[in-house]
Amino acid sequence: MIFALELAYWQQTLIKVGVVAALVPAAALILGYVFLLKMMSHMQSRLGPMEAGPHGVLQLVADGLKFIQKEDIFPDRADRFVFATAPVVVLMSTFLIYVLIPVGPDLVVEDLETGVFLALAFSSISVIGILMAGWGSANKYSLMGGLRAAGQLIAYELPLVLAVVGVVIQAGTLNLQGIVAAQATGEIFGWGGIGNPFILTQFVGFAVFMIAVQAELTQTPFDMPVAESEIVGGYQVEYTGFRFLFFFMGEFGTAFAFAGLAAVLFLGGWWVPGIDVDSNVLNVIGPIVMFAKIMFVAFLIFWFRFSFPRFREDQLQSFAWKVLIPVSLANIVVTGVLKVAF
Amino acid sequence: MTAISERRQLAYIASQAADARLNLELETGGMTINLGPQHPATHGTLRLVARLDGEQVVEADPVMGYMHRGYEKLTEVRTYPQVTTLVNRIDWLGSFANEVPFILAAERLMEVDAPPRAQWIRTVFFELSRIANISLFLGDMALQLGAITPAFYAFRDREHVLNQIEAATGGRFHPNFDRIGGLKDDLPKGWIEETRGAMAKLRTFCDIIEDLVSGNEIFQARTRGIGVIPPEVGLAYGLSGANIRASGVDWDLRRDVPVGLAWNEVDWKVWTHPDGDSYARFWLRLMEVREACGIVEQLLDGLPSGPIMAKVPRIIKVPAGEAWVSTENPLGEMGYYIVSKGDLVPFRVKIRSASFNNISITPWLLKGVFVPDVVTILASLYFILGDIDR
Numbered sequence: 012m013i014f015a016l017e018l019a020y021w022q023q024t025l026i027k028v029g030v031v032a033a034l035v036p037a038a039a040l041i042l043g044y045v046f047l048l049k050m051m052s053h054m055q056s057r058l059g060p061m062e063a064g065p066h067g068v069l070q071l072v073a074d075g076l077k078f079i080q081k082e083d084i085f086p087d088r089a090d091r092f093v094f095a096t097a098p099v100v101v102l103m104s105t106f107l108i109y110v111l112i113p114v115g116p117d118l119v120v121e122d123l124e125t126g127v128f129l130a131l132a133f134s135s136i137s138v139i140g141i142l143m144a145g146w147g148s149a150n151k152y153s154l155m156g157g158l159r160a161a162g163q164l165i166a167y168e169l170p171l172v173l174a175v176v177g178v179v180i181q182a183g184t185l186n187l188q189g190i191v192a193a194q195a196t197g198e199i200f201g202w203g204g205i206g207n208p209f210i211l212t213q214f215v216g217f218a219v220f221m222i223a224v225q226a227e228l229t230q231t232p233f234d235m236p237v238a239e240s241e242i243v244g245g246y247q248v249e250y251t252g253f254r255f256l257f258f259f260m261g262e263f264g265t266a267f268a269f270a271g272l273a274a275v276l277f278l279g280g281w282w283v284p285g286i287d288v289d290s291n292v293l294n295v296i297g298p299i300v301m302f303a304k305i306m307f308v309a310f311l312i313f314w315f316r317f318s319f320p321r322f323r324e325d326q327l328q329s330f331a332w333k334v335l336i337p338v339s340l341a342n343i344v345v346t347g348v349l350k351v352a353f
Numbered sequence: 354m355t356a357i358s359e360r361r362q363l364a365y366i367a368s369q370a371a372d373a374r375l376n377l378e379l380e381t382g383g384m385t386i387n388l389g390p391q392h393p394a395t396h397g398t399l400r401l402v403a404r405l406d407g408e409q410v411v412e413a414d415p416v417m418g419y420m421h422r423g424y425e426k427l428t429e430v431r432t433y434p435q436v437t438t439l440v441n442r443i444d445w446l447g448s449f450a451n452e453v454p455f456i457l458a459a460e461r462l463m464e465v466d467a468p469p470r471a472q473w474i475r476t477v478f479f480e481l482s483r484i485a486n487i488s489l490f491l492g493d494m495a496l497q498l499g500a501i502t503p504a505f506y507a508f509r510d511r512e513h514v515l516n517q518i519e520a521a522t523g524g525r526f527h528p529n530f531d532r533i534g535g536l537k538d539d540l541p542k543g544w545i546e547e548t549r550g551a552m553a554k555l556r557t558f559c560d561i562i563e564d565l566v567s568g569n570e571i572f573q574a575r576t577r578g579i580g581v582i583p584p585e586v587g588l589a590y591g592l593s594g595a596n597i598r599a600s601g602v603d604w605d606l607r608r609d610v611p612v613g614l615a616w617n618e619v620d621w622k623v624w625t626h627p628d629g630d631s632y633a634r635f636w637l638r639l640m641e642v643r644e645a646c647g648i649v650e651q652l653l654d655g656l657p658s659g660p661i662m663a664k665v666p667r668i669i670k671v672p673a674g675e676a677w678v679s680t681e682n683p684l685g686e687m688g689y690y691i692v693s694k695g696d697l698v699p700f701r702v703k704i705r706s707a708s709f710n711n712i713s714i715t716p717w718l719l720k721g722v723f724v725p726d727v728v729t730i731l732a733s734l735y736f737i738l739g740d741i742d743r
Contacts, residue, residue: 055505151386155408155724231499232571240497241728243392318565320572321499323725324408 027120031109035102038267039260043071045306046313047263054317081252086149089249093147098250098257100140105261107133108268113188115281115297116289126187127179130272131172134227137261138164141236141246144258148249156245159324160229160236166331167226167233173339174220177213177346178276191280195288205284210277215342217277219335221308224269225315226331228262232319233327266312267305274304365409365721383411388727390419398738399712403719403727410727413719415712420742428702433459433533433669436699440689441527443706444740447486447683449478449518452531455689455702457612458678459533462671462693466613471535471661476615477548477652478518478530479680480645484555485514486683487638487645490735491559494635495566497732498575503566510558513551520544533669535662545653552646559643567636576632580718580730583629590717591710594685596734599637600629606681614680619651631733638735670697684708684740708740 018026048070052059060067085091111130113119123129138161145157179185182193190209197207210217226233237245247258274280281297282288293300322330388401398419404411424443428436440455441448453475460467467475492507515525521540522528530537566572582592584600597604605623607616624640626633673695679688685707692701711734718734719727 051501055502056509057505151384231501234499235725238499238725240499241725317502319500320495320566320569320575322571323575323723325723326574 027110031106031120034109035105035264036260039263040071040075042263042267042309042313043259044068046309050310050313051317075256078256079253083254084249084251086249088149090147090149093143094249095254097140097144097147097246098254098261100143101137101261102140102257102264104133104136104140105264105268107136108265108272111187112268112271112275113191113281114301115294116188116291117294118281118297119188122188123186125185127175127185127190127272127276130187130268131168131175134171134265134269135164135168137265140261144250145246148246150249152242152244153246153248156236156238156242156248159242160246162324163226163229163233163235163327166328167223167335170219170331170335170339171223171227173336173343174216174223175276177216177339177342178209180343180346180350181209181212187275187280191275191282192288194279195282206279206282208277208279213277213342213346215338216346217273219339219342220273220277221311222335223331224273225312226327228266228269228312230266230312230316232315232321234316234321235324235327238321266309270305270308270312271301273308274301278304278308280304362721369406369411399736399741401715401719401727401731403724405724408724410719410722410724413716413727415715417709417712417741420738422739422743424743425702425704428699430698432697433671433699436702437531438527438529440704441529442739443704443743444486444682444684444687444708444737445526446489446737447482448526449522449528449530450482450486450680450682451687452529453479453614454612454678454680454682454687455691456531456533457614457680458676458689458691459669459671461676461678462674462691463533463665463669464672465534465663465665467535467663468660469615469657470539470659471663472613473615473618473652473656474536474540474661475531477649477656478521478528479614480649480652481514481518481548483645483683484642484649485511485518487642488514488555488558490638491562491566491635491642494732494735495562495572497728498572500566500569500572503562506558506561506565510554513554517544517548517551520547532662534665535660539661545656548653549650552650555646556643559639559646562639567632567639573632575725575729576635576733577628577630579631579726580722580733581628581630582714582718586717587629587714590714592685592714593707593710594681594683595634595637595641596685596711598624599626599633601625601627606679606686610679612678612680615652616648618655619648621648621651631729634733634735668697670695671699679705682707684735684737685711687740704743706740706743708736708738709743712736712741 048059048067060070063069063073085094108130110120111123111126113122141160142157145153145160178190182190184190184193194208195206199207199211229236237247247255250258281293281301283300286292384405386403386405388403390398390400400416400419401413402416403413424439427439431439436455437452440451443451488511489507492504495503518528519525521544522530582600584602587597587600588602603623603625608623611617621644624637624644626637671693673693675692677688677690679686686705687707688705690703691699694700718730722730
């Protein structure tokens with residue numbers, strides 16, 4: 012860390028907390044505006060919001076202000092403590108992933124040796140929050156949504172982890188900075204012009220990872236837990252005002268974080284070809300490169316979301332257990348064999 | 354097709370028996386869930402009381418009447434020309450098609466025949482209503498299954514048809530254009546060419562839907578084999594329209610019961626599908642939109658000249674008698690049974706609307722299906738609340 016030399020521990024911690032606390036809402040706003048409001052509208056041959064700010068950029072800010080003004084309603088027979096804590100638990104998992112994603116050689120909140128493992132572990136905390144929301148709402152639709160979410164997220168956690176194992180084998184490290192460096196210094200049959208982004212060798216892993224991410228984020232075609240046309244929003248049914256805002260921020264914040272993880276693991280992270288991986292320049296342009304890659308991955312996520320109908324619960328489970336997990340296991344075996352062979 | 358559904362129900366009964374003892378020991382009773390009256394899958398205010406066992410429906414009961422507007426009674430205090438304004442609102446998506454059977458029944462009692470040009474233009478508007486109605490279904494079914502984008506394409510392209518209806522009649526949703534003895538106006542200048550253009554756009558829309566929705570693997574996985582209606586069960590419940598044709602029953606009032614309209618003058622095909630599942634009902638309606646585009650184009654080619662109004666008295670009094678006329682409306686068979694005592698107003702009007710019968714099969718059909726399939730089946734049966742509650 013560059014500023015680790017000058018600041019006390021509490022000052023560092025304060026800065027880190029501030030950075031993460033500012034990043035999550037900003038990321039949710041950006042993804043919400045660019046993809047949910049604008050890309051979806053243009054795909055559906057309409058304009059989307061145009062009034063708040065130029066081209067409607069402030070629409071989500073206005074929506075957020077509206078949510079904050081709303082009454083904080085508790086259902087009559089709700090389990091008040093569980094009901095109130097659930098959105099915080101969901102948002103907490105989002106915050107924790109942001110701690111680990113690097114955007115430059117020195118720009119990372121916490122550079123941990125077990126980065127990938129922790130990021131995936133943090134992401135599964137949200138299941139607990141969603142189950143709490145489903146149970147605490149004292150609503151049948153919510154309960155069904157919560158249970159569906161729990162079943163789905165547990166099923167898709169496995170292919171998510173297994174898809175990453177291939178990358179970890181190839182890079183030889185769990186550290187996210189190490190994975191970026193491995194891609195930057197890698198060579199394709201002796202030619203190191205563009206390094207070796209793992210999407211080239213781990214394309215199966217990338218596909219499985221993206222599908223599992225889609226399910227982890229409960230985006231269509233895996234949006235059974237919220238399915239508006241069946242269970243009318245699932246575990247979110249009873250939430251109003253800022254508690255609903257928490258869920259919204261959690262959804263889009265996590266989408267941004269997972270897009271970041273995908274960019275780091277498969278697209279070379281903050282590194283661009285032509286610049287030395289240790290160069291200080293990357294501390295400046297790294298965040299921009301990273302942002303561009305994240306937006307590309309997020310575009311894929313939302314493109315699928317707006318194009319497909321949704322699976323049924325049993326189809327969704329059998330897809331995870333019968334297709335994704337065997338494929339990712341085979342990918343691990345092949346990667347391991349090739350790693351030893353070369 | 355019968356075998357699939359029977360096997361499914363037998364398997365369900367067997368699993369119920371196996372679970373029963375366990376449920377008694379653990380005291381895990383079922384759960385009753387209210388789908389509606391404010392539920393997005395019910396297109397309005399249908400209420401479905403479903404008893405669930407986990408995510409499986411044990412029994413489901415439709416409760417209707419939340420939107421009852423008393424049209425049958427209202428017609429008894431409206432003169433015959435005023436009734437068309439009311440009945441426009443029964444199936445609000447294909448409104449012109451609601452007027453036609455009533456007017457035909459009144460004409461039959463008065464022994465008036467509309468001139469050929471009026472009959473042809475009536476048929477054109479009848480088919481335009483069908484396209485406007487069903488093209489929205491094509492997008493809505495996808496929406497119920499979780500794909501939002503096709504719904505917007507449906508709204509966009511339905512507009513081409515609504516624009517044509519508005520250009521000729523002045524009303525987008527409620528034209529009120531049909532008169533006893535003919536039509537209110539002739540077609541405006543240039544309308545025929547514009548309508549041909551609109552039909553071309555609708556054909557493109559059908560291609561898009563075929564690509565985007567019915568060709569999609571997830572859509573097929575969600576709809577194939579779901580909600581299978583065997584033909585004899587469908588007939589016993591009085592299903593009509595695309596719902597019964599999707600079960601393989603070749604029955605279309607447009608072809609089978611001539612009522613004076615111009616369908617028999619043009620070349621078209623009644624589609625059927627052997628499967629009787631949700632996918633068949635979707636596919637069949639898609640083909641019907643295409644067929645309707647063809648009917649409209651052919652009718653416009655051969656439109657006869659002449660007057661659009663027969664000689665009818667200024668104040669319409671319908672002679673005493675009874676008449677029943679039904680036509681193949683977008684949702685199925687729709688008919689009016691008029692009893693007249695020779696007054697300015699009907700003595701009694703019985704409205705047979707398609708959705709009321711189409712929805713009556715739901716308790717039988719929803720037994721043993723999963724909650725997501727409830728939505729698929731309701732969407733594929735395609736009802737309109739105004740058509741159920743009248």
